[in-house]
Amino acid sequence: MCPLPPSDGARRRRQPWIPAIAGMTSLNLTLAFEPSTLHSMQDSKQLPNFASDNWAPAHPEVMDALLRANNGPVPSYGGDPYTQEAEALIKQNFGSTAQPFFVFTGTGANVLSLESCVHPYEAIICSDTAHIYTSEWGAVERMTGSKILAIHAPDGKLTASGVAEMIPIQDGHARARPGVVSLTQATEYGTIYTPDEVSAISHVARERGLYVHMDGARLANAAASLGLSLREVSTDCGVDVLSFGGTKNGAFCAEAIVFMNDHLARDFVLRRKQAMQLASKLRFMSVQFTALLTNELWLRNARHANAMARRLSEGLAAIPGVTITQKVEANEVFVAVPERAIRQLGEIASLHVWNEAESELRLVCSFQTTGEEVDGFVARAAKIAVA
Secondary structure, X not given: OOOOOOOHHHHHXXXXXXXXOOOOOXXXXXXXXXXXXXXXXXXXXXXXXXXXXXXXXXXXXXXXXXXXXXXXXXXXXXXXXXXXXXXXHHHHHHOOOOEEEEEOOHHHHHHHHHHOOOOOOEEEEEEOOOXXXXXXXXXXXXXXXXXXXXXXXXXXXOOHHHHHXXXXXXXXXXOXXXXXXXXXXXXXOOOOOOHHHHHHHHHHHHHOOOEEEEEEOOHHHHHHXXXXXXXXXXXXXXXXXEXXXXXXXXXXXXXXXXXXXXXXXXXHHHHHHHOOOOOOXXXXXXXXXXXXXOOOHHHHHHHHHHHHHHHHHHHHHOOOOOEEOOOOOOOXXXXXXXXXXHHHHHOOOEEEXXXXXXXXXXXXXXXXXXXXXXXXXXXXXXXXXXX
């Protein structure tokens, strides 16, 4: 027998935002589901998008690749030539020992990567701004059973010394024993680890018996900014397993887990299936990575997004009362604006309020962002800020 639904009062206590939905405007309705995103659902197609690179469509070259793959029957579950081609390209870019597996979502990539590294009684070290800690609704902790140990990182970056301090010299019964360090490249603040910084953290982790995971949702932007290859910012720095992002770089419903450690990759085919992250028509995911890794589309997309972010930050920095709050090293701009200006800015572009108390916005550029959009937004923002 199915249980009775909770009473209205119980439902309100469990989900306090539900009664507020009735009668909302499109803007307010969006805020109910995404409290930190300002835009009008009706007008979002006309507004410049600085809310997220997730909002951008798939790149035309990715769509062309999908159409080419949509031709006749091929074996399912990765036994097709399209997936084999994509796997070969990933090995070319990350090293011959790299073992790639394609999944649907970034959260799925992070969860399965980390699950491969830890037992439920071990902990996960990350920064206090890491996506796995702040934005995935506890998915990692629920699915791995592992506690997350977050380190305060004002610029989003962990340090080797900070990681070392989180690892107890001797195991005890009162403190969780870490099993993996998770880095985000580029970080949630748009800052970038240098190869030396990642290598130093990897060295500390390896000395203490920990694995290193990299959340590379914006790895392309980091590599483009550093002028290095994908391998040089991951494999060569001692990373054991990578969540290699496709969605933010022009793909859709396509992420890759790349193991550089044979031991961690053992039986992963079975675990991916059990976690419901194995697509039967896998060619439509893998062919997107073929498109991104052919003729350096990943690099072209990332360079353009990064360049638009620099252009945006330079324009905003010249406005009185506006302050850039983080280094602009990838495709994200963090900016503090007058509180009274936030609502008006949300009417001229899609925005993300990162820190409401500080009136801090996060603005993200993508491969689709144009110079005209950036310059137009800066010009209108200047009028709003000084009004």
